[in-house]
Amino acid sequence: MAPTLTSNGLRSARWFGTDDLSGLIHRSALRAGGLGAPLDGRPVVGICNSWSELVNCNVHFRGLAAAAKRGVLQAGGVPLEFPTISLGEQLMKPTAMLFRNLMAMDVEECLRGYPIDSVVLIGGCDKTVPAQLMGATSAGVPAIAITGGPAQAAWFRGRELGVGTDLWRYLDDFRSGRMSRDELGDLEAALGPSYGHCNEMGTALTMTALVEALGMSLPGTATIPAVDSRRAAAAEATGARAVALAREGTTPSDILTTDAFDNAITLLMALGGSTNAVIHLLALAGRAGVELTLDRFTEIARRTPVLANVRPSGEHLGEQLHHAGGVPALLRELAPLLVDAPTVSGGTLFEGFRDAPEPDGDVIATRSRPLRATGAIVGLRGSLAPDGAIIKVSAATDALLKHRGPAVVFEDIQDLAARIDDPQLDVHADSVLVLKRAGPKGAPGMPEWGALPIPKKLLEQGVTDMVRISDARMSGTAFGTVVLHVAPESAAGGPLAIVRDGDPIALDVAAGTIDLDVPAAEIARRLSEYELPAPAYRRGYGALHHAHVLQANEGCDFDFLRRAAGEAPSSEPTGMLTGWIGGW
Numbered sequence: 122m123a124p125t126l127t128s129n130g131l132r133s134a135r136w137f138g139t140d141d142l143s144g145l146i147h148r149s150a151l152r153a154g155g156l157g158a159p160l161d162g163r164p165v166v167g168i169c170n171s172w173s174e175l176v177n178c179n180v181h182f183r184g185l186a187a188a189a190k191r192g193v194l195q196a197g198g199v200p201l202e203f204p205t206i207s208l209g210e211q212l213m214k215p216t217a218m219l220f221r222n223l224m225a226m227d228v229e230e231c232l233r234g235y236p237i238d239s240v241v242l243i244g245g246c247d248k249t250v251p252a253q254l255m256g257a258t259s260a261g262v263p264a265i266a267i268t269g270g271p272a273q274a275a276w277f278r279g280r281e282l283g284v285g286t287d288l289w290r291y292l293d294d295f296r297s298g299r300m301s302r303d304e305l306g307d308l309e310a311a312l313g314p315s316y317g318h319c320n321e322m323g324t325a326l327t328m329t330a331l332v333e334a335l336g337m338s339l340p341g342t343a344t345i346p347a348v349d350s351r352r353a354a355a356a357e358a359t360g361a362r363a364v365a366l367a368r369e370g371t372t373p374s375d376i377l378t379t380d381a382f383d384n385a386i387t388l389l390m391a392l393g394g395s396t397n398a399v400i401h402l403l404a405l406a407g408r409a410g411v412e413l414t415l416d417r418f419t420e421i422a423r424r425t426p427v428l429a430n431v432r433p434s435g436e437h438l439g440e441q442l443h444h445a446g447g448v449p450a451l452l453r454e455l456a457p458l459l460v461d462a463p464t465v466s467g468g469t470l471f472e473g474f475r476d477a478p479e480p481d482g483d484v485i486a487t488r489s490r491p492l493r494a495t496g497a498i499v500g501l502r503g504s505l506a507p508d509g510a511i512i513k514v515s516a517a518t519d520a521l522l523k524h525r526g527p528a529v530v531f532e533d534i535q536d537l538a539a540r541i542d543d544p545q546l547d548v549h550a551d552s553v554l555v556l557k558r559a560g561p562k563g564a565p566g567m568p569e570w571g572a573l574p575i576p577k578k579l580l581e582q583g584v585t586d587m588v589r590i591s592d593a594r595m596s597g598t599a600f601g602t603v604v605l606h607v608a609p610e611s612a613a614g615g616p617l618a619i620v621r622d623g624d625p626i627a628l629d630v631a632a633g634t635i636d637l638d639v640p641a642a643e644i645a646r647r648l649s650e651y652e653l654p655a656p657a658y659r660r661g662y663g664a665l666h667h668a669h670v671l672q673a674n675e676g677c678d679f680d681f682l683r684r685a686a687g688e689a690p691s692s693e694p695t696g697m698l699t700g701w702i703g704g705w
Contacts, residue, residue, distance in 0.1 A: 130370060132262070133165040136236035147236065156199070164367035166193045166360065167237035167262075168202035169228060171249045176209030178246035178269055178318040178325060181347060185267060188353040189241045192360025198238075198367065200360065203231055208248040210324075210569065210596075218594065219566025221248045221255075221404075222670070222679050223662055228256025237262055238367035241359055245269025245317070245347075247324030247597070250332060251401035258373040258408040259682065261690030263366040265465045266338045267359040268329035270347035271439030272317030277308055283321035284312060285598025286433040289572070296542070297580040317347025320439040321432040323597035327394035328401060333448045333473075334388040336376045336464030340473030344443035366465060374690055377409035380460040384470060386418055387458050390425035390497040391451055393434030393515040395597025396605055397569075399498060404676030407683035415500040415509040415674050419633060422499050425458060426491030427515050430484050433600040434515040435492060437484050445484035449477035454488055496630075501604065503636040504644060505590070505616050505626065508608035509674040510635055512628075516600035518586040522630040524602075525638065526551040526588060527623045533558040534570055542577035550579060553588045553626045557617055558654065560592030560610025561670045561677045565657045571595035571605045588628055590635070592617055592673070604628065604635055606673035612654055613672065619647035 131138075136147040137160055148160070168189050172182035186202055193200035205227045208217035232240055242253040242264055250268060257264035275282040282288075291308055294300040318325030326344070333343040339362060342355040382402060389398050399418055406413035428451060431437050452459065452474040461471040480487045497515040502508075514522065529552045531537040537556055540546055548554075554573045561567045571593035575584055589603045592610035609615030616637055620626070625638040637644060656667040669679040684690065 131162070131164055131238045131367065133236040133238050160199060164198045164238040164364050165236055166198045166200050166363045166367060167232065167235065167240040168200050169231070169240050169242050169253060170202055170204055171207040171244050171253070172204065173207030173209070175212055176207045176246050177211065177313065177316055178209060179207055179249065181316045182243050182245070182269065184353060185243050185269070185356040188356035189243065189267060189360035192357035193364055196361040196364035198364035201237070203235070205231065208252065209246045210248065215564055216566040216568035217246070217248045218568065218677070219666060221252045222666070222682065224249065224252035225255040225259070225682070228253050229260045232257060232260035232262045239263035239265070239363045241363050242266040243269070243356075245325060247318070247328055247395070247397060250325070250328040251405060254332070254337060254373065254405055255408045255678070258377060258405065259684070259690055261372050261374065263363070263369070263371050264337070264373050265359055265363050265366060266332050267356045268332065268338065268343060270317050270345050270349065270352045271320035271326055272313075272347055273315035274320060274438050274440065275311045275314050277311045281438060282312065283432050283438055283598060284319050285323055285596050286321050286600065288312065289599055293575065293580055296574070296577055315348050319598055321598045322392055322394055322429065322434065322439075324395040324397040326439050327389065327392060327398045327597055330392060330394070330448050331385045331389060331398060331402070334385040334452065334470070335381045336462055336470055337373065339466055340464075341447055341449050344439055344447040346440050346443060362465065362467070365467065371465065372690070374409055376463060376465060377405065377411065378462060379411050380462045382406055382411055382413055383421065384459050384462060386421045387425050387455055388448070388451060390422045391428045391455055393427045393429055393431070393492070393497045396498055396511055396513050397594055397597055399511055400594070400606065400673055400676050402676075403674070404678040407676055407678050410684040410686070410688065415511065418498060418511070419500040422496045424495065425455070425497070426486075426488055426495060427493035427497050428454060428480070428486045428488070428491055430486060430492055433598055434497065441484045445481050446478040449474035450480060450485050453477040454480050454485065499630060499633065501630070501633055501635040503634040504641070505620070505635045505637040506607045507616065508672060510604050510607045512602070512604050512630060514630060517602040521586060521588055521602040523628065524551070524553070524588050525625055525627045526553045528553050528555045528620050528626050530555045530620055530622050531557065534564070537573065541574055544578055546576055546578070547622070548576050548579065550582075550584045550587065553590060555617070555620050555626070556589075556591035556593060557611040557620070560607070560612055561672065562656070562667050563592065563610055563612030563654065565663065565667060567592070567594050567673065567677060569594050569596045569599070572599040572601055572603050588626075590617075590626065608672040608674045610672060614648065614651060614653055616644055616648065618651050619644065
């Protein structure tokens with residue numbers, strides 16, 4: 122008799138556990154790939170690898186995949202690796218964010234269509250991590266994440282550098298004439314000393330930390346440096362745990378509860394983390410069937426101190442955060458603000474940080490002496506953003522958090538590039554820079570264009586920050602008094618579309634408002650006359666994106682991918698047949 126897979130409740134038994142032609146074909150497919158021993162009830166663990174030579178954050182993932190496979194084998198499972206598309210913000214145009222949902226679909230359909238009992242998600246660069254979680258959550262297959270880790274610090278002029286925050290400052294020096302082209306070349310040569318994701322509190326490091334707070338990775342694994350051997354050991358332990366998850370049947374929806382999202386948002390605020398995490402958490406909540414709005418982020422921000430002294434909100438880098446105790450140390454200090462919740466480790470969130478060190482008072486502050494008392498990222502609403510916008514207060518200039526000034530409007534990124542350094546540009550330190558058509562539909566894909574550059578003539582006068590507003594995102598490594606994610610976006614007919622040069626704009630972060638300070642009747646009149654721009658794409662994925670992408674306040678997911686109220690995820694492939702024609 123052909124070797125069969127005893128089910129033990131395993132999903133893969135529907136492929137391999139029948140003594141008929143279908144089971145024979147499926148088992149022989151594995152043997153053709155080199156599997157000699159029978160499965161005999163062992164869980165099949167998918168190794169979802171986003172490795173790519175186009176994404177420097179992910180180039181070491183072959184080693185992590187090999188380590189995860191060792192863990193699976195040691196725990197009695199069968200590891201089967203599969204690739205998905207890989208997203209990297211540094212090289213991908215117009216933005217990796219345009220393709221986050223495509224990657225999530227890739228992950229989801231691979232998990233649903235193949236005989237996988239659980240999956241190890243290997244991601245690094247910022248969009249890959251939420252894309253994998255979104256896909257796994259929708260597929261309803263047990264999942265656990267291992268992330269790539271922060272890169273080594275660059276060194277330039279005797280100082281440790283991050284790959285973003287310091288770069289933006291040096292570029293301003295170059296634009297204002299304080300740095301030569303030769304010096305800029307030296308900076309370029311020094312900037313990328315190793316593989317791994319951004320080592321400041323950019324989106325990548327933020328998201329890997331939040332995965333741990335959500336309960337979707339093993340405790341203490343988020344901040345291990347990419348080049349540290351302990352990251353491979355963590356991948357091995359992750360593979361072993363994936364085998365147990367397959368047998369237990371714990372799915373992402375069992376972990377991603379309302380409490381889990383509150384915990385993640387609390388950590389986001391304490392980290393002074395990336396504004397992009399707001400969009401990703403909103404999208405993931407939509408996949409998990411959890412109601413989450415911008416208002417919840419503001420509520421949690423108002424009660425949560427900033428504790429992580431990491432750039433751009435602080436001084437240090439991801440490696441120092443790891444040596445100070447990493448995410449477990451932060452969670453331990455935040456414990457009174459958290460809810461104990463289950464995690465993929467098999468224990469609870471609180472059990473995972475029980476032995477973490479106390480804050481060192483430098484890299485990790487205490488709640489009694491925080492870097493900032495409250496409000497790392499807060500939501501804004503008003504006549505300019507009826508459905509919301511956000512601002513990263515921890516990286517802004519306090520003096521600009523209540524500001525009223527005249528708009529200097531750029532109709533799109535090309536207009537900005539053409540005029541921002543024009544000596545004749547009518548702009549002053551109290552002006553409000555406004556960029557349109559940079560949102561999910563307008564750009565398209567909502568690139569990281571939101572941290573508009575300070576006009577050159579103002580840089581030369583010593584101006585280092587201004588209020589800037591757009592429907593774009595900004596890099597988590599960026600800083601400044603920047604209002605982002607304005608919804609509805611201009612290309613969808615939001616009020617941002619009808620702002621004109623000289624219109625007064627009023628920002629009041631304490632009140633949570635952002636207003637176009639012109640009469641409501643005038644706003645209504647302008648909106649009635651506004652014509653929506655033509656889509657950037659007429660075919661392919663770009664056209665699909667334009668037709669179905671939601672606005673920033675709903676996470677920029679596709680409308681047809683969010684879970685409907687009361688709907689349960691299903692891992693069962695549509696039309697799966699058994700018997701004589703099964704699998705053909």
